[in-house]
Amino acid sequence: MRGNNVVGIIFSNMNEELVRELTEGRTMGSVPFGCRYRLIDFPLSNMVNSGINKVGVVTKRNYQSLMDHLGSGKSWDLSKRRDGLFILPPFGNSSSEFNNRVETLYAIKGFILNSREEYVLLCDCDVVCNINYQEVIKQHLKKQADITIIYKRGIVPSKMNTPLILSLNTDGRVKETYINPKIESECSYGINMILMKKNLLIKLVAECMSKNEVNFKRDLIQKNISKYRVFGYEFEGFMKVIMSINSYFEANMALMSKEVRDQLFYNYRPIYTKVRDDMSAKYEQNAIVKNSLVANGCKIDGEVENSILFRGVKIGKGSKISNCVIMQDTIIGNGCNLSYVISDKDVTIKQERTLMGFKSYPVYISKASLV
Amino acid sequence: MFPKQEVVAMLLAGGQGSRLGVLTNKLAKPAVPYGGKYRIIDFALSNCVNSGIEAVGVLTQYQPLILNEYISNGQPWDLDSMNSGVQILSPYQRIRGADWYKGTANAIYQNINYIERYNPEYVIVLSGDHIYKMDYSKMIAFHKEKEADCTIAVINVAREEASRFGILNINPDLSIYEFDEKPENPKSTKASMGVYVFNWNKLKEYLILDYKNKESDNDFGKDILPAMLNAGEKLFAYEFNGYWKDVGTINSLWEANMDLLGSNNTFDLSDESWKIYSKNPVKPPQYIAESAEVKNSLIGDGCNIYGKVDFSVLFDSIYVGKNAVIRDSIIMPGAIIEEGAVIKYSIVSENTVVKKNAIVGSCPNEVLNKDDWGITVVGDNITIGENAIVAAKSMIDKNVSGVKNNERK
Numbered sequence: 001m002r003g004n005n006v007v008g009i010i011f012s013n014m015n016e017e018l019v020r021e022l023t024e025g026r027t028m029g030s031v032p033f034g035c036r037y038r039l040i041d042f043p044l045s046n047m048v049n050s051g052i053n054k055v056g057v058v059t060k061r062n063y064q065s066l067m068d069h070l071g072s073g074k075s076w077d078l079s080k081r082r083d084g085l086f087i088l089p090p091f092g093n094s095s096s097e098f099n100n101r102v103e104t105l106y107a108i109k110g111f112i113l114n115s116r117e118e119y120v121l122l123c124d125c126d127v128v129c130n131i132n133y134q135e136v137i138k139q140h141l142k143k144q145a146d147i148t149i150i151y152k153r154g155i156v157p158s159k160m161n162t163p164l165i166l167s168l169n170t171d172g173r174v175k176e177t178y179i180n181p182k183i184e185s186e187c188s189y190g191i192n193m194i195l196m197k198k199n200l201l202i203k204l205v206a207e208c209m210s211k212n213e214v215n216f217k218r219d220l221i222q223k224n225i226s227k228y229r230v231f232g233y234e235f236e237g238f239m240k241v242i243m244s245i246n247s248y249f250e251a252n253m254a255l256m257s258k259e260v261r262d263q264l265f266y267n268y269r270p271i272y273t274k275v276r277d278d279m280s281a282k283y284e285q286n287a288i289v290k291n292s293l294v295a296n297g298c299k300i301d302g303e304v305e306n307s308i309l310f311r312g313v314k315i316g317k318g319s320k321i322s323n324c325v326i327m328q329d330t331i332i333g334n335g336c337n338l339s340y341v342i343s344d345k346d347v348t349i350k351q352e353r354t355l356m357g358f359k360s361y362p363v364y365i366s367k368a369s370l371v
Numbered sequence: 372m373f374p375k376q377e378v379v380a381m382l383l384a385g386g387q388g389s390r391l392g393v394l395t396n397k398l399a400k401p402a403v404p405y406g407g408k409y410r411i412i413d414f415a416l417s418n419c420v421n422s423g424i425e426a427v428g429v430l431t432q433y434q435p436l437i438l439n440e441y442i443s444n445g446q447p448w449d450l451d452s453m454n455s456g457v458q459i460l461s462p463y464q465r466i467r468g469a470d471w472y473k474g475t476a477n478a479i480y481q482n483i484n485y486i487e488r489y490n491p492e493y494v495i496v497l498s499g500d501h502i503y504k505m506d507y508s509k510m511i512a513f514h515k516e517k518e519a520d521c522t523i524a525v526i527n528v529a530r531e532e533a534s535r536f537g538i539l540n541i542n543p544d545l546s547i548y549e550f551d552e553k554p555e556n557p558k559s560t561k562a563s564m565g566v567y568v569f570n571w572n573k574l575k576e577y578l579i580l581d582y583k584n585k586e587s588d589n590d591f592g593k594d595i596l597p598a599m600l601n602a603g604e605k606l607f608a609y610e611f612n613g614y615w616k617d618v619g620t621i622n623s624l625w626e627a628n629m630d631l632l633g634s635n636n637t638f639d640l641s642d643e644s645w646k647i648y649s650k651n652p653v654k655p656p657q658y659i660a661e662s663a664e665v666k667n668s669l670i671g672d673g674c675n676i677y678g679k680v681d682f683s684v685l686f687d688s689i690y691v692g693k694n695a696v697i698r699d700s701i702i703m704p705g706a707i708i709e710e711g712a713v714i715k716y717s718i719v720s721e722n723t724v725v726k727k728n729a730i731v732g733s734c735p736n737e738v739l740n741k742d743d744w745g746i747t748v749v750g751d752n753i754t755i756g757e758n759a760i761v762a763a764k765s766m767i768d769k770n771v772s773g774v775k776n777n778e779r780k
Contacts, residue, residue, distance in 0.1 A: 035656030265655035280407030
């Protein structure tokens with residue numbers, strides 16, 4: 001059985017200024033990740049796997065690559081007669097600009113109100129995880145909550161954009177929230193996934209707009225904590241927040257662990273992505289590959305270690321690639337030596353080039369460059 | 372009302388492929404997995420789409436479940452258009468009785484209605500069990516240029532192999548004057564590839580005549596083409612120079628896979644201008660571990676490789692344990708090869724488990740008597756027990772129980 005009473009809203013541009021290199025020509029949602037995915041594949045697949053049949057993707061700018069990736073939504077089973085995938089770019093006059101989350105929600109209130117579903121789930125693209133929202137919905141109903149905020153227990157990742165820290169009582173109800181406090185110890189921090197009734201959301205958004213108080217966390221959530229039944233839902237699985245080029249690199253490298261892969265690519269809740277129809281990865285005579293993740297369409301004739309190779313990457317004979325993230329269709333010639341490099345898509349690295357970054361400072365090569 | 376199509380393709384996919392043994396127990400030959408992610412029928416379907424053919428009828432008969440499920444609405448090949456695309460055509464019941472497809476020609480005869488919907492000029496008859504990349508539009512252009520009634524694609528084969536094929540004897544202008552089915556002393560080396568272009572009106576005429584002839588086998592090669600030739604119709608041969616493989620036997624299926632690897636790579640699947648489309652598994656990327664050694668091989672999505680793989684084709688979602696060795700073999704989706712197991716010159720089917728330290732197959736030089744050697748085939752969903760030994764050339768369709776290490780022969 002598919003389908004539940006929830007419509008999903010994904011913000012594809014949120015926090016993209018934190019990884020400026022990768023989002024220069026694309027949205028946060030279309031940042032390539034993990035050999036064959038884009039970041040939006042995770043929230044989209046999570047929603048679909050949780051029975052959400054209608055998803056609106058909010059786009060603000062730079063969304064050509066995102067549109068290309070999503071297409072009709074077929075790859076996520078969201079190409080449907082009823083419901084399915086909706087792309088929500090800015091429209092209308094200046095009153096409907098997408099400057100912040102509250103204004104954006106105000107601008108798309110037509111989409112939300114016209115949905116048959118009673119609840120709405122808000123989510124960003126900067127969190128990589130595999131979460132079953134059905135459990136969140138179940139808890140939301142059981143607790144008779146007005147608002148459920150999904151959180152993670154742990155030390156707040158440094159550089160996370162204005163983290164929302166929750167103080168919970170034993171029942172899981174949120175007593176107090178703190179925005180961007182100085183906490184070094186373990187705490188419960190929101191991961192920008194929020195579930196509530198759509199009518200409540202629209203009401204709160206309208207209130208905020210009427211007072212011109214448009215900070216989502218401060219004005220819409222924090223000010224209403226005592227007024228409504230706000231609960232936390234703890235997500236316990238593997239999760240990474242992408243908030244800098246370093247955390248992007250680390251999140252990719254984390255996939256080398258079998259435990260992480262098992263939690264992220266859970267068999268019954270697969271992560272879907274756009275199909276490319278590449279042939280299987282091809283290993284040639286001189287290939288030596290160790291502790292690496294490789295996508296279809298790769299051709300490897302060199303040495304690869306601790307690296308992530310996206311679809312269609314070619315590694316020439318005698319080249320040595322270690323601790324690198326090499327995005328789709330990058331061509332590396334013969335005899336190159338790369339270490340701690342993030343190469344964006346369609347890069348060409350001619351033969352005998354040496355590029356060295358450092359663990360804490362990987363070298364980034366922008367899209368379609370020629371080295 | 373269906374839009375007119377200049378060309379309708381009829382893809383024969385009903386064959387059992389009995390010489391593939393356990394591999395075709397539960398599926399038709401065109402559905403046999405090939406090349407790390409494809410099924411054989413992907414080639415004919417992709418060729419159609421890449422050649423601009425929009426209407427494709429797929430004739431199924433033997434074990435059609437997996438084939439039907441695989442093709443479904445044709446979306447992976449862009450064959451899910453509103454008024455055309457792919458259509459599965461199975462045998463059906465009529466007011467007066469019901470018939471299986473008696474032969475290749477009879478299969479087309481029974482689906483004249485399907486073809487007529489599109490009011491085509493030409494019908495191209497294809498076989499779903501060949502591996503090749505071919506631009507049919509060039510062949511159709513040749514057919515038009517020669518003002519032929521029927522054009523048959525031919526490929527040069529080695530003279531010693533020619534007696535396995537239907538051989539065409541050809542005049543210098545490429546017109547055909549004789550058709551030799553598996554001749555003992557072939558006069559030429561031009562073998563029919565089982566790809567025919569017909570003028571639809573002509574073909575229909577001959578299909579009806581052939582159906583009325585009670586003596587006929589209702590087969591293109593044996594009946595329709597000789598009848599056309601005898602009646603003086605214009606038959607031409609279209610020469611094809613690319614890679615073409617009829618994977619009718621275990622050996623040829625194995626060889627066709629090996630043709631994709633290392634220095635014997637004679638068939639390129641990475642060509643962007645002639646993509647082979649298929650249904651893609653939804654699987655994470657493959658992981659090659661620290662202990663792994665992978666060379667001269669194709670590996671699919673979702674594999675976890677901890678052992679050694681050389682000159683092999685691995686489909687998706689396969690686990691290869693530490694110190695396991697796979698060489699010169701084909702491993703189909705979902706198989707588990709445990710620690711220390713050795714697979715040599717074998718085809719291991721879907722979801723089969725080879726337990727620790729088992730040995731499947733052997734190299735040609737490890738067998739004393741040459742006649743005892745051959746490719747080992749293990750069917751799907753089978754367990755080969757711990758330390759078990761599966762001899763070369765065997766075909767396994769039941770579980771093989773394990774033995775204690777010291778009892779191993």
